[in-house]
Amino acid sequence: MRLEKVTPENYEAALGLSVRPDQADLVAPVVKSLAEAYVFPEYAWPRLIYDGDRLVGFLMAFLDIPWDPDKDPDDRRSGLWRLSIAADAQGNGYGRFAVGAVADEIRSRGGTRMYVTWEPRDGGPEPFYLKLGFRLTGEQSGGQTVGLLELS
Ligand SMILES: CC(C)(COP(=O)(O)OP(=O)(O)OC[C@H]1O[C@@H](n2cnc3c(N)ncnc32)[C@H](O)[C@@H]1OP(=O)(O)O)[C@@H](O)C(=O)NCCC(=O)NCCS
Numbered sequence: 001m002r003l004e005k006v007t008p009e010n011y012e013a014a015l016g017l018s019v020r021p022d023q024a025d026l027v028a029p030v031v032k033s034l035a036e037a038y039v040f041p042e043y044a045w046p047r048l049i050y051d052g053d054r055l056v057g058f059l060m061a062f063l064d065i066p067w068d069p070d071k072d073p074d075d076r077r078s079g080l081w082r083l084s085i086a087a088d089a090q091g092n093g094y095g096r097f098a099v100g101a102v103a104d105e106i107r108s109r110g111g112t113r114m115y116v117t118w119e120p121r122d123g124g125p126e127p128f129y130l131k132l133g134f135r136l137t138g139e140q141s142g143g144q145t146v147g148l149l150e151l152s
Contacts, residue, residue, distance in 0.1 A: 001097045003047040003059075006034065013055050014048055020087040026119050033060045033082045040065075044081065045105065049098055056089040058082065059098045061105060078106045079115030083125075099132050103151050112151050117144035 006014055014030050037044035043065040049057035060082040067075045080102050085094045103114050116134060118125050126145065134147035 001094065002050050003101055004050055006037075006046055006048060010048060010055070014058055017055065017058050017084060017086050019084050020090075022123065023087075026121075026124055027082055027084050030058050030084065033058065036060075036081075045102075046082075047101070049085070049094055051089075051092075051094065054089075055086070056092075056094050057085040057098060059084075059102060061102045063106070063109065064111075077113070077115045078109070078111045079113075083116075095128060096132060099129075099149075103149065107151050114149040114151055116147045116149075117141050118147065119143075120145045 004010065011034070014034070017030050018024075019027060033044075033046060037046045037060060043062050045061040045063055047059050047061075048055055049059060059080065061079065062081045063078045064076050065078070066073065067077045080099065083095060083098055085098075099114075106114050115137075116129060118129060120126065129147050132149070134149045137146045137148050139146040
């Protein structure tokens, strides 16, 4: 498994990635994430997930972003902004690999905490994140549950 930057050669395949139809409300399409990466280049870290030559997913981290500047301008956070594993590739450890890769990137920049938010509904990714060690902070962000993983 490995991560690759989005390039002229692979971006169309990336736009074709999709989760299961019943998961469509859980994560924005790749095209929206790439638009956000264009608009917020200083914070966004988009990467494609490959297993050998097979494209299996997309992730986008946020790095040192002002979380809620009106509330606390010093509260800057890093974490996982988007994670989509292709419908036919789920359940093979790619999601776990993606979380580990983002944790490594945050650590390499001196960070010690990794945040993620998710849709709090049955069938959503909460059990996945709790299994990987995230805990609930008790916060909500835009109606989503906020999870935190302390990086050691
Ligand atoms: C959630 C998602 C990223 C998980 O990716 P994945 O590659 O299928 O997960 P993995 O195979 O790495 O699973 C890692 C562990 O979590 C468990 N797990 C994964 N999804 C789970 C779920 N929905 N409920 C319970 N456990 C789950 C796996 O069983 C595995 O446990 P194990 O190591 O004991 O076998 C993927 O299902 C997905 O893209 N979902 C749709 C979009 C989404 O919800 N993205 C997150 C937005 S915040």
